[in-house]
Amino acid sequence: MPNANLMLLLAEALVYVASMIGLLHLRARLGLGVFVAALGVMHFIETYLAAVFYVQLPFGVISPGSAVFFSGKLMMILLLYVKEDAATVRQPIYGLLAGNFLTVALSLLLRRHETVSIVPGRFADIAFIDEMGWLMVWGTTLLYFDSLIIILLYEKLGRWFQRFVTIRFLICGVVVLTFDQLGFYAALRFVNGAPSDVFWGGWMAKMLAAPFYAVAIGFYLNASRHTFLAISNRPLGDIFNDLTFRERYEDLLSRSGHDTLTGALDRGRFEAEGQRMIREAVAQSAPVSLMIIDVDGFKSVNDRFGQMEGDRVLQKLAETVKAKLGPEDRLFRYGGEEFVVLCPGLPYAGVQSRAEDIRNAVSADVKTPNGYPVTASIGVSSTLADGAGIQELLAQADIRLYAAKNTGRNRVVGR
Numbered sequence: 001m002p003n004a005n006l007m008l009l010l011a012e013a014l015v016y017v018a019s020m021i022g023l024l025h026l027r028a029r030l031g032l033g034v035f036v037a038a039l040g041v042m043h044f045i046e047t048y049l050a051a052v053f054y055v056q057l058p059f060g061v062i063s064p065g066s067a068v069f070f071s072g073k074l075m076m077i078l079l080l081y082v083k084e085d086a087a088t089v090r091q092p093i094y095g096l097l098a099g100n101f102l103t104v105a106l107s108l109l110l111r112r113h114e115t116v117s118i119v120p121g122r123f124a125d126i127a128f129i130d131e132m133g134w135l136m137v138w139g140t141t142l143l144y145f146d147s148l149i150i151i152l153l154y155e156k157l158g159r160w161f162q163r164f165v166t167i168r169f170l171i172c173g174v175v176v177l178t179f180d181q182l183g184f185y186a187a188l189r190f191v192n193g194a195p196s197d198v199f200w201g202g203w204m205a206k207m208l209a210a211p212f213y214a215v216a217i218g219f220y221l222n223a224s225r226h227t228f229l230a231i232s233n234r235p236l237g238d239i240f241n242d243l244t245f246r247e248r249y250e251d252l253l254s255r256s257g258h259d260t261l262t263g264a265l266d267r268g269r270f271e272a273e274g275q276r277m278i279r280e281a282v283a284q285s286a287p288v289s290l291m292i293i294d295v296d297g298f299k300s301v302n303d304r305f306g307q308m309e310g311d312r313v314l315q316k317l318a319e320t321v322k323a324k325l326g327p328e329d330r331l332f333r334y335g336g337e338e339f340v341v342l343c344p345g346l347p348y349a350g351v352q353s354r355a356e357d358i359r360n361a362v363s364a365d366v367k368t369p370n371g372y373p374v375t376a377s378i379g380v381s382s383t384l385a386d387g388a389g390i391q392e393l394l395a396q397a398d399i400r401l402y403a404a405k406n407t408g409r410n411r412v413v414g415r
Contacts, residue, residue, distance in 0.1 A: 005055040009068055013209065016072045017216045024076070024083060025224065035080070036092045039073060043096055046070045047136045051188065060201025066184065067205030070139075071177055074146055075213040078172060081151050082165075082221070093147050100136040138187045142180055150176040166218030173210030181206055259333040261311055262318035270332040270340055274390040277330075277344050282388055288344050289351030289382040290393040292401045293321065293358065295337040296375045296409040305369050313374055316366045324358045340394070348382040348414065355380050355412040363410060375410035377401055385415060 023035040049065025081089040150172045157168045181203045188194035257269040265273070281288040295301075295317060302310040314337060321331055321339065326346070334340045341358075343351055355378045366374040379401030381387075386396040400413040407413070 002056050002058045006057055009055075009057075009062075009064055009205075010212075012064055013068050013072065013212055016069060017213060020072065020076045021079070021217070021220050024080065025220075032084075032088070036095070039076065039092050040096055040099065042069055042073065043100075043136065043140070046073065047139050050139070050184065051135055051191075054198070057201065057205065059204045061197050062201045062205040063198075066181075066202050067209055070143075070180070071173070071206050071209035072213055074143070074150060074176060074180070075169065075173060075210075075217060077143075077147050078150050078154060078169065079217050079221075081154070086151065089147070089151070093144055096140045097144055100140045104134060104137055135187060135191060139184060142183045146176050146180050149179065165221055166214050169214035169217055170211055173214055174207060177206040177210055178203065262315055262333055264318050264322075264331045264333040264339060267332065267334055270330075270334065270342075271390075273330060274342060277342055278383070278388065278390050278393075281344060281383060286345055287347045287383050288342065288393070289346045289348060289380065290343070290390075290397050291341040291351060291355050291358070292334070292379045292394070292397045293317075293339040293341065293376050294378075294401055294405070296377055296405075298337040301368055301374070309369055313366060313368070317362060317374065317376070320361050320365045321358055324354065324361050326354075340397075346382075348380075348385055351380050351382055352412065352414050355414075359410065359412055377404035377409050378412045379404060380412060380414045 020035070020038065023030065023038055027035055046065040046069040050063045050070065051065075053065060054061045054063050077089060077093070080092070153172050153175060154168050157171055161167045181199065185194065185199040185202065188198065257266055258264070259266045277288055280286075295313070298310065298313070301313055318331065318333070318339065321341065325331060325341065326343065328344050329346075330342045332340045332342070343354065346354065359376055359378055362376045363373045368374060379397040379399065381393045381396040381400065383393065386393055400415075404411045404413040
């Protein structure tokens with residue numbers, strides 16, 4: 001009987017690997033969603049079998065759900081990464097995690113129903129749903145970490161085994177399946193009181209599954225002449241960021257605090273960064289200078305040409321100002337047609353000169369639809385001479401801005 005079970009397990013593994021590789025290979029015709037859906041559908045039976053279905057093998061007691069199907073799934077996730085990329089492979093990982101948390105949440109609501117018996121002798125075993133739900137959540141959480149580790153390890157091993165894809169799959173499988181066996185057995189021990197024989201038998205079976213799947217996948221990749229057998233040129237940190245959506249978070253973070261029209265930083269960022277910049281400058285006895293830039297006659301631009309043209313003028317002005325700023329300078333849209341520039345490390349004489357460059361560039365490059373130049377008035381201030389706080393600098397520059405407006409516009413006014 002143990003030998004018969006071993007042959008059946010081999011047959012199951014062959015069916016699984018052939019079917020999943022086939023679905024992945026045909027993704028251009030069938031769509032990648034077919035492969036991903038198959039991974040998800042198999043997850044429940046994997047967890048169910050791992051919890052209650054065991055067979056005797058010559059070296060111990062194992063579950064096909066864990067040794068055959070889960071091991072295969074993990075290797076398929078790595079294969080998906082090799083065939084696609086990290087941004088693609090993270091989709092089924094997070095989908096499984098979300099779906100299993102949803103299973104647990106809904107089971108907590110389902111158990112509150114008062115059910116009626118329709119078929120004699122049959123009733124809903126909500127406790128079973130609860131148990132399986134938590135096991136699936138634990139198993140999928142492990143799968144999340146398994147997937148991160150196996151992909152990053154695969155890339156790391158590429159530094160030593162660049163063209164030996166089968167060896168890389170084998171080592172990854174052995175290491176990560178051992179880690180998974182430890183984690184999942186801990187849950188089985190806690191939930192079902194599984195004996196230690198389950199751990200050792202399951203681990204031995206996974207150690208046999210790893211070379212089986214590694215050889216099958218290596219054969220497929222070589223037979224299909226897959227070109228991506230060498231290591232990726234991307235740093236491991238970038239791959240990790242893709243797998244964990246960190247690049248989306250960093251992109252969102254980079255967009256937050258920006259004015260959507262001009263791309264300049266917004267007033268909230270000015271209030272936060274201005275205080276920090278001043279504190280750092282004071283601590284280092286370094287100067288910080290400030291400009292307030294206001295578009296001359298902007299209301300007439302809106303009135304004559306419409307708001308869309310007014311928006312275009314502001315966008316062009318922001319682009320022109322940015323081109324004249326130093327690498328450490330920060331441009332903020334303070335409100336309406338008014339912009340503020342902070343220049344760390346720039347003393348008063350330097351900010352006066354930079355402001356003049358900006359004023360000249362604006363009048364030369366920013367035009368109304370009928371070709372007339374748009375001009376700007378600028379008030380400047382600097383630490384030490386005008387105070388050591390952001391509000392003091394802002395107030396002094398604002399006074400000088402109005403002086404520029406009142407003395408003819410299109411000019412820079414400082415001390």
